[in-house]
Amino acid sequence: TDFRDIERTAAQGDERSILALESRAYIIAQYIAKFVVTLQGVDYITFCGGIGENGIEERERICNYLECFGVKLDYEKNQIRGEEILISTEDSLGIPLLIVKSIFVPIGTSVSLAIL
Numbered sequence: 804t805d806f807r808d809i810e811r812t813a814a815q816g817d818e819r820s821i822l823a824l825e826s827r828a829y830i831i832a833q834y835i836a837k838f839v840v841t842l843q844g845v846d847y848i849t850f851c852g853g854i855g856e857n858g859i860e861e862r863e864r865i866c867n868y869l870e871c872f873g874v875k876l877d878y879e880k881n882q883i884r885g886e887e888i889l890i891s892t893e894d895s896l897g898i899p900l901l902i903v904k905s906i907f908v909p910i911g912t913s914v915s916l917a918i919l
Contacts, residue, residue: 828864835865874891
């Protein structure tokens with residue numbers, strides 16, 4: 804199953820697909836939170852690859868879980884596709900959110916590393 808199939812059926816109201824999307828966003832947010840705590844803060848949260856280019860709804864779901872860090876998503880800017888752009892609000896007190904076209908270090912298929 805392609806992930807777009809899950810997104811499509813979730814948009815049609817399928818409860819299992821909605822749960823799958825929410826679970827994935829929750830797990831990604833947990834990893835981000837672990838990095839923030841371990842590193843004692845971060846300068847940016849970046850979205851790249853599929854989530855960065857086309858994952859409007861997924862970015863929103865992830866950011867909703869990160870509001871406790873002061874992350875505030877600008878919902879209008881989040882609708883933009885294919886641009887490098889700051890998608891956090893101007894009055895965001897937390898970590899800035901950034902969409903980047905590509906940051907990739909070829910170190911393996913399961914790992915990508917961004918250093919800003």
